[in-house]
Amino acid sequence: MKARSWTIVSLLVLGALLAACAAPAPPAEEAPPPPVAAARFQTILDRGKIICGCNAELPGFGYLNPAGEFEGFDVDFCKAIAAAVFGDANAVEYRPVTAPERLPALQTGEIDVLIRNTTWTLTRDTANEVDWAAVTFYDGQGMMAPEATGWKTFEDMEGATVCSTTGTTTEMNLADAFRSRGLDYTPLLFEKTQDTATAYEEGRCDAQTSDKSQLAALRSAMEHPEDHVILDVTMSKEPLGPLTAHGDDKWNDVVRWVVWGMVQAEESGVSSVSLDDMLESDDPTVRRLLGVEGEMGTSLGIPNDWMVQVIRAVGNYGEVYVRWLGPAGLNIPRGPNELWTNGGLIYAMAVR
C-alpha cells in the first residue's frame, strides 16, 4: 500500500514542526555568548522589568499569599531592586525556580537575579559561573529545645537525644559539634525534615537540629510554639544572598548596592516612616544615600533617587526583616543578622 499523498502531507507537517524547533539556530548565532551576559543590564533596562528567580514554598522567605501574589523576605529584595531601577516595585516578573534548576536558569539567562535562599559557597561560586552580590541573611545550623530545659550551650546538653535528618551535612555538623567538645549524645535520624519535627513534638528526642530559619518555620507550625526556643548556638555557615550570572558586573553592582543601601538606611535611621524627614537631613551619608547630593544612583546607571524609591516600596533592611522574620512572622531572633553596630554581621560598604 502506498499512501503517498498522506505521506507527503505528513512530511510537510512534520517538516514544518522540525523547522519550527530547529531552524532559528544557525551556527553563526552561537558565537557571541559573553556579550549576552555583559549586556544583561541593558537588556533589563530595555525590557522595563526584572525577572527574579525566587522560592515558591519557603515560609517567611518566598511563597504565595491567598491573593496569589509572591511575598516574603527574599521577595522583598526583588521588589527593592525593581524599585531602585525602575521606580516601581511591581516591575518584577517572578519566576519560581526549584533547587536543581536555579543555577542553570541563571546561566542560561532565564532569570536576571536569583534570590532563593542559596548558600554562598566556593564551589558554587566557581563551578557554576555565578556571582553573589551580597549577603542578606546569615543562616546556620541551629538547635531547638523545649524552653523548660533551660539549655543555653552544647555543654548543657550532655547525654541528650537529638533528632536530625540522615545522610546530610546536618548530621555531620551535629556529630562534629558534640565530639569536638567531648560530649555524649544520641542521634535519632530520619529521612525527612517533617519527620524529625514530628518525632521532636512527640517527645522522642530532647532537641532537634536543622538550619535556624527552618527550625523557626517548624516551630511556628507547632501547637505551642512559645514553649520552644532556638538556642544561640551555630554549627555551620549558611550565608544566603542574591546572585547574578558571571561576567555581568554592572548588573551585579546594582543588586549589591541596593542591598547595602538598605542596610545603610537602617544604620542611618532612614525608614519608610522617617523618610520624608530624612530628605531634609544634614547627615552627609543620608544625603548621598537618598540622592539629595552626590551622584550615587547615576553612577550605578540608575535614577539618582533609587534609595528613596526602595525605602518607600519595602523599607530598610531592618523593616524587611521584622516584616517577615520578626515576632509577627517566623520569629527568628536577629542574632548574626543584627547590624554590625549592634554586634551582628550586617555591614554595608561605604556609600560615597
Place this chain on the structure above:
Amino acid sequence: MTTATEVMKPPRTEVGVLGWLKKNLFGTWYDALLTVGSVAFISVVLYGVTNWALTGAKWGVVTTNIKVFMVGRYPYSEIWRIWASIGLFAVMAAITGVVWRLNIARARRAVTISWIVVSLLTVVLLAGFGENTPIPRVPLAIWSGLMLTLTLGIVGIVASFPIGVLLALGRRSNLPVIKVFSTMFIEIVRGVPLITVLFIAMLMLPLFLPASISGRLSNVLRVMVGMTLFSAAYVAENVRGGLQAIPKGQYEAGRAVGLNEAYVMALIVLPQALRAMIPAIVGQFISLYKDTSLVVIVGLLDLLGIAKAVTGQTEWIGTQKEVFAFAGVIYFITCSALSYASRRLEKQLGVGER
C-alpha cells in the same frame, strides 16, 4: 440461563441479599477469612481518614486559598474572564446536549464549528490583548493553579492527537526519509523520560535559540510544546497498532471503488483504526493529564505547585496533608470524568461489539 428461575423459586439462601453474600463473600472458608480481614482493614483505614478529615485537619488552608488553588496568580480584577469562559462552555455543552438528544442532524455541523470558534474565543478572552484594552494581556507565564493543569492537559491532548496520527502514518510510509524521521522521533522520545524533556524545554532551549526568540517563548509555552511532542510519540504507537489491525482487504476494497489513497485512509482505514484504539489513546491522555504535575520540577505552579506554595504561608505551615488531599481529590474527579467520557464514546461507537 435466567429463564429457569421462572419455573420454581430457588431456596432463600440462594437469591437476594443473602444469596449474593453467600456466593460472593462467604463461598468457602478462605473467602470468609478474606472478607472479614478486608472489612476490618477497610474500617480501620476509613475510621482513621474520616477522623482526621473531620477533627484534626485544618481545612482553612484550602478555603482561604481557594482562589489560588483554582486560578493561581491570575489577577483578581480579571477573574470575570474565567467565569465568562466557563459560562460559554456551559452554554455550548447545553446546546450540544439538546442537539444530540433531539438528533437534529442539520445542526450538528454548526455545533461542531461553533465549538471550535468558542474554544478560540476562550483562548483570546483568557490571554487578552495589549495593555490598554478592555481585556489586558495576562501573560501565560503567570497562569497557574488548576487552570494551568487543565490548560496543559487540554492543549497536550488536543495537539498531540493529530501529530501522533501523522507520525503513525509517517512510520508506515514507503518514503524512506519520512519513515526514518518518524521512527527516530518516536523511538528517541520514548527512550527519554518526561522529566528530561521538560528540563530540555526549560533550560536547554535558551542555549540553542538566539535570545531574541527564546526570550519571547514563555516557560508555560515551552512546557506545552515539550509535553505535546512527548505524548505524540506514544499516541503514534497506539494509532500504529490500530492501523496494523485493519485487514489489507479494506485498503484494496477502497481502491477498488475508485477512492485515492488519501480518501482510503481518511474515510475507511483511520476511522476503524482510531475506533479500535480509543481505550489505549484515552489511557495515554489520562496519563498525560496526570503527568502535568511534573511541571512542578521546572518551577511552574500547577495545582500541585500551588498546594506546596500555600504551605509556605506562616499561618498554614505544616498543612501538607490537607493540601495534598485536596489536590488528590481534584485529580481523581477530573481523571474519572475523562475515563467516563471515554466509556460513553466507546459505547456510542460500539467498540468491541461490532
